[in-house]
Amino acid sequence: xxxxxxxxxxxxxxxxxxxxxxxxxxxxxxxxxxxxxxxxxxxxxxxxxxxxxxxxxxxxxxxxxxxxxxxxxxxxxxxxxxxxxxxxxxxxxxxxxxxxxxxxxxxxxxxxxxxxxxxxxxxxxxxxxxxxxxxxxxxxxxxxxxxxxxxxxxxxxxxxxxxxxxxxxxxxxxxxxxxxxxxxxxxxxxxxxxxxxxxxxxxxxxxxxxxxxxxxxxxxxxxxxxxxxxxxxxxxxxxxxxxxxxxxxxxxxxxxxxxxxxxxxxxxxxxxxxxxxxxxxxxxxxxxxxxxxxxxxxxxxxxxxxxxxxxxxxxxxx
Amino acid sequence: xxxxxxxxxxxxxxxxxxxxxxxxxxxxxxxxxxxxxxxxxxxxxxxxxxxxxxxxxxxxxxxxxxxxxxxxxxxxxxxxxxxxxxxxxxxxxxxxxxxxxxxxxxxxxxxxxxxxxxxxxxxxxxxxxxxxxxxxxxxxxxxxxxxxxxxxxxxxxxxxxxxxxxxxxxxxxxxxxxxxxxxxxxxxxxxxxxxxxxxxxxxxxxxxxxxxxxxxxxxxxxxxxxxxxxxxxxxxxxxxxxxxxxxxxxxxxxxxxxxxxxxxxxxxxxxxxxxxxxxxxxxxxxxxxxxxxxxxxxxxxxxxxxxxxxxxxx
Numbered sequence: 357x358x359x360x361x362x363x364x365x366x367x368x369x370x371x372x373x374x375x376x377x378x379x380x381x382x383x384x385x386x387x388x389x390x391x392x393x394x395x396x397x398x399x400x401x402x403x404x405x406x407x408x409x410x411x412x413x414x415x416x417x418x419x420x421x422x423x424x425x426x427x428x429x430x431x432x433x434x435x436x437x438x439x440x441x442x443x444x445x446x447x448x449x450x451x452x453x454x455x456x457x458x459x460x461x462x463x464x465x466x467x468x469x470x471x472x473x474x475x476x477x478x479x480x481x482x483x484x485x486x487x488x489x490x491x492x493x494x495x496x497x498x499x500x501x502x503x504x505x506x507x508x509x510x511x512x513x514x515x516x517x518x519x520x521x522x523x524x525x526x527x528x529x530x531x532x533x534x535x536x537x538x539x540x541x542x543x544x545x546x547x548x549x550x551x552x553x554x555x556x557x558x559x560x561x562x563x564x565x566x567x568x569x570x571x572x573x574x575x576x577x578x579x580x581x582x583x584x585x586x587x588x589x590x591x592x593x594x595x596x597x598x599x600x601x602x603x604x605x606x607x608x609x610x611x612x613x614x615x616x617x618x619x620x621x622x623x624x625x626x627x628x629x630x631x632x633x634x635x636x637x638x639x640x641x642x643x644x645x646x647x648x649x650x651x652x653x654x655x656x657x658x659x660x661x662x663x664x665x666x667x668x669x670x671x672x673x674x
Numbered sequence: 675x676x677x678x679x680x681x682x683x684x685x686x687x688x689x690x691x692x693x694x695x696x697x698x699x700x701x702x703x704x705x706x707x708x709x710x711x712x713x714x715x716x717x718x719x720x721x722x723x724x725x726x727x728x729x730x731x732x733x734x735x736x737x738x739x740x741x742x743x744x745x746x747x748x749x750x751x752x753x754x755x756x757x758x759x760x761x762x763x764x765x766x767x768x769x770x771x772x773x774x775x776x777x778x779x780x781x782x783x784x785x786x787x788x789x790x791x792x793x794x795x796x797x798x799x800x801x802x803x804x805x806x807x808x809x810x811x812x813x814x815x816x817x818x819x820x821x822x823x824x825x826x827x828x829x830x831x832x833x834x835x836x837x838x839x840x841x842x843x844x845x846x847x848x849x850x851x852x853x854x855x856x857x858x859x860x861x862x863x864x865x866x867x868x869x870x871x872x873x874x875x876x877x878x879x880x881x882x883x884x885x886x887x888x889x890x891x892x893x894x895x896x897x898x899x900x901x902x903x904x905x906x907x908x909x910x911x912x913x914x915x916x917x918x919x920x921x922x923x924x925x926x927x928x929x930x931x932x933x934x935x936x937x938x939x940x941x942x943x944x945x946x947x948x949x950x951x952x953x954x955x956x957x958x959x960x961x962x963x964x965x966x967x968x969x970x971x972x973x974x975x976x977x978x979x980x981x982x983x984x985x986x987x988x
Contacts, residue, residue, distance in 0.1 A: 386889045387793035394786050394860050395801055401857045402808040405816035412818065421822060472706060475699055488974050489707045492714075495970035495977060496963050497918030499936045503943050503959040504713040507720065507952065508733075514716075518733045552710060556978055609812050612920035616940055630921075633814045638925070643818065650814040661810045669803055 406654065409647045417643035430648035446624055447649070450632040453539045457610070457628060460543045461550075462603040468547065469554030469599065470592075474584060476555070477562045487559070490552035498549070502616025505545040506532065535625035538618050542610075542626060545617055550606060554599050561595035562588065597664070604660050608653060629653050721745060721957035728952050748957035754933070754941040761958050763931055764938035768917060770848050771934055775855040776912045782856070783863020783908060788897050790864070791871040792879045793889075802868060809861035816858075817925055824850050824926055847932035854926065855916045862915075863908050866983055870904040871897065903976070910973055911980035914966050935962045 416426045437445035444452070472490060476483055493501065508514045511530040519527040531537035565588060573583050611630035618626040620635075627635070629649055637646030720728060721744050722737040731738070750760035790802050824845075831844030843849040874897070882892045923934045933941070939962045943955050970977050 383889065387789040388795060390785050390889075391789045391801070394782055394864065395805065397857050397860065398805050398808050401820070402811060402816060403804070405819040406811070408819040409815050421818075472703075475703055478699055480699070480703065486703055486707055488970075490710050491974070491978065492967065492970055493710060494981065495914060495966045497920065497936050497966070499918075499920055499940050500959050500963040501713075503939065503955065504717045506943070507956065508713050508716055513728065513952065514733055521732050548710065548713070553981055557982065560982065605810055611814075612936070615920070616943070619944060630812065630814055633817075634921075634925075637818055647818060650812070650817070653812045654815040657810060657812055661807065665803065665807060665810075669799060669806075 409650055409654075413644055413647035413651050415644055417647070419641040419643070421643060430644040433645060434648055434652070446627060446632055446635075449625060450627045450629045450649075453542075453626065454608070454628050456539055457543055457546070458604065458607045460540075461546045461607050462600060464543070464547045465551045465554045465603050466596065466599060468551045470558050470589075472551070472555040473558035473562055474588075476559055487556070490555055492552070493549040494553045496549070498610075498612035499616040501545055501549050502613050502618075505541065505548070506617050509541055509544075532618065533622065535622040538621040538626040542614055542617055545613060546607075546610065549613075550603065554603070557595055557599050557602075558592065561592045565591050601660065601664050605657065608657055608660075717956045717959060720953055721748075721960050723953050725949070725951060725953060744951070744953035744957040745961075747951075747954045748942075748961060752942055752951075752954050752958055753945050754938050755929070755945060757931070759931075761935070761938060761942070761961050764933050764935050765961065767848065767927075767932060767938075768935040771851045771855070772913060772916050775852045775859065775916050776909055778852070779856045779859040779863045779912055780905065780908045782860050783865075783867045784898070784901065784905070785893070786860065786864040787867025787869075787871045788893055790868045791874070792876060792892075792897075802864070805861050805864050807861075808858070809865065813858065813921055817921070820854060821925060824854075847927040850926050851922060851934065854922050855912075855919070858922075859912055859916070863912065866904055866908045866911070866980070867901070869983060870901065874900065903979075906973065906976045907980040907983065910969055910977050911983075913969060914977070914980075917966055 411423075411425075412421055413430050414425050414428060415422050416424075416429060434447055437447035438451065440448050476486065480486065509529070509532045511517075511533060516527060516529045532541045569587060569591075570583065573587050578586070609630065610628055611634065614620065614626050614628055614631050620626055620631060624631075624635075630653065633646050633649045633653065635646075636642040636649065716733055719735070719737055720733070722740040722742070723731070723744075724739065724741055727738060748760065749762050751758055752760050754764075786805070790798055827850075828845030831841035831846070834844060835841040878896055879892055882896055887895070918936065919934075920936045920940070923937045924940075927933055928937055939958055942958050
């Protein structure tokens with residue numbers, strides 16, 4: 357049912373058909389010509405480059421790319437490192453951190469976001485002031501967030517010292533310098549940055565719920581708690597899904613925050629796979645291993661995003 | 675008869691319970707507001723303190739003798755690595771990168787959205803799907819090939835420079851970053867415009883076609899004048915993303931005087947020569963944060979809309 361086809365029928369009476377054919381054919385092709393550069397760019401610089409990275413992961417490229425396929429050695433090394441726990445290999449640390457960070461970041465952001473959205477939805481005076489306050493961290497770069505929290509959590513100058521001055525001298529908080537806890541400081545800063553946005557998503561969802569349903573439930577004697585547990589939260593399911601996708605995607609891509617907040621942590625103890633990839637590719641001259649780790653990150657994202665995009669694009673049949 | 679239960683419930687609940695409820699809710703909301711404001715507040719007050727006050731005083735205390743010196747130093751003297759020329763150069767690097775990248779990617783997004791909704795063709799959904807997925811890839815999976823290509827382009831630029839006297843911008847870091855941000859930004863901009871134009875009445879486009887308006891005339895005279903909200907959303911979204919980018923910037927312009935703001939800030943904070951001047955670092959961080967914060971304050975509504983459009987709609 358293309359628009360182009362209908363227009364042609366209407367246009368032909370005005371132009372003499374044989375003469376206009378070259379021009380009108382060009383006109384017909386114009387939309388595709390306009391779209392073509394963007395599409396070509398995407399194919400080459402996204403999909404072509406992904407294939408290139410996959411290719412490199414099967415070579416033994418070190419400092420410079422080498423193009424002789426040498427098999428899956430890079431993956432075998434990663435696989436070996438996955439169980440290398442004593443002392444933990446960088447890869448083991450990275451994926452363990454990814455698990456800890458991913459789980460806590462997503463879970464806390466969802467819980468806090470929903471909680472704040474429900475509180476804000478209680479006909480609050482001053483909502484217009486509070487909402488932007490919760491949300492502004494999302495406008496900051498991860499680097500700025502990292503710098504601010506690095507300062508805030510610094511044992512010598514930040515929170516710890518402040519509480520000491522206020523008289524709580526036994527207070528001890530050095531997570532940012534402790535290799536076992538540094539990843540939790542990344543969680544704190546990450547939650548600080550993204551939870552306000554998740555709140556906004558839930559709030560939009562809450563505002564979209566039909567007030568009649570709520571009223572009916574209230575009339576039937578449901579308590580506020582029951583109302584939310586049984587009716588509102590189930591209705592917010594699509595928002596949970598979207599928020600989960602956004603957060604999972606942000607978590608896997610997180611790179612800047614670790615760099616700015618912890619500089620990688622003591623001995624690389626705060627690394628995520630993204631940091632692993634960057635370090636191995638550009639600093640440790642293990643290009644094949646770096647590429648293999650990038651491929652694994654990509655696969656993780658694909659497993660999460662593709663089913664979601666597929667259902668979103670299919671839901672609206674034309 | 676059900677109406678009876680409501681007043682009864684309220685009466686039994688009493689005014690006190692309701693009041694306590696409200697106090698608890700407002701208390702919690704205020705507490706969280708503090709949590710979100712604290713780091714910004716600390717950053718701001720620290721940037722106006724002297725080093726002496728930072729070392730002896732309380733992080734949360736207001737500056738006793740507010741001074742602009744840290745800001746001046748951050749802008750024009752602070753050291754990034756061994757070069758001590760302040761943030762101003764890097765600030766302009768970012769501006770020079772952001773402005774063209776935002777304009778080009780927004781324009782391309784608008785055209786793509788227009789084609790994908792008003793000039794549908796077979797396979798349009800697939801094309802869109804492929805472009806959309808590109809928004810979500812971890813950029814680590816394209817980082818290295820892009821570095822290789824940019825390296826080759828740079829060498830070609832040098833050859834051109836030797837042969838003709840000008841490199842036509844090939845190999846220039848800012849040009850490279852503009853290119854990279856356009857390439858990896860068009861997915862999102864296309865998504866924004868496509869979803870917006872989807873609801874735009876196709877009848878208007880058809881009527882214009884009947885009247886003999888060409889493809890570009892329709893775009894310029896009909897679509898663009900009606901696109902102001904989505905243009906604002908897209909520009910803000912792209913501006914924030916590109917300004918805040920660190921990964922591409924550190925991979926392709928990670929050192930020297932070509933660094934954008936985010937990379938320079940990270941270097942400044944991690945420069946370990948001499949005494950660490952926290953007040954100057956905080957002022958530098960504030961300078962890096964100000965443009966996006968300003969956009970947020972001036973056009974917060976559009977900013978949120980962009981985030982939502984990027985997140986919720988597929």
